[in-house]
Amino acid sequence: MFGIEIFTKEYFKNSFGERLLLDVYEFGFKDIKKIQRSTLYLMDGDLKYKDVLVISKKLLIDKVTEFHIIKQYSASKYKIMDFKILPPISSSSFSAIEVWYKNSVTDTLVESIGKAMKDLNIKKSINVKIGYKYYFYGTLLSPRTLNNIAIKLLVNKLIQEYNVIK
Template structure:
């Protein structure tokens, strides 16, 4: 199960502006973008369990909202970039969340991995890929995929 956590739009201005500036630095100019955090929880839990983990543990309900169906940014003609640490690389955040999930759900998940998603409206997937490889991922430790929303 992948849980996606979003900063609510009215609080997301700073992180989006910083991200847009970094994209521009890498040669890709866009006007808008959205960002989210991803938690892949490998566990045999019910949907209700996952829902509780998402809203009670992983989301700050004042500034954030969560979703169990990732990929809905509400941006037109956008690409979605999903970035994870490779499975062979230590994921410190994932390990901490794994312990916390066990406290909330009463069962230890097999694994938790932490990642990020970026939603970028742009015309060229190639240009986006180039910018992503310049500023978002290091293929030594990261794996990523780009897909049309």
């Protein structure tokens, strides 16, 4: 099982993070200095590292503005809410929230990736799951604050699940 995490490069405008920061301030969470969002792809199937590299480079990232980190997991050890990849900004104080669609929700982006992988001549049967990870830099946030941010701004609990990472 492989995890791919895709970030916007540091020197490109972090418009999503800036926007979210305003919303977070509006809700009264003033201790956060910066927010960054990454996209998470979890791939399970008969895959080798080089397949994942091809998928990520040719399909998932915009090489000009983004970069990726690939990590391999042991299927037996992996837990869906444990996508622990360090953020690219070296900071001792950050918290994060991972958000995923629930299994019963059809993610059409996943369907499109499946088709695109066939176009890349990857014929293996691969299960893909897509999520987002939000990094909050500044003072370490309490689980309660992170839960509040998740529920009020990031997650629709009807169709999504989330995990806070301290």
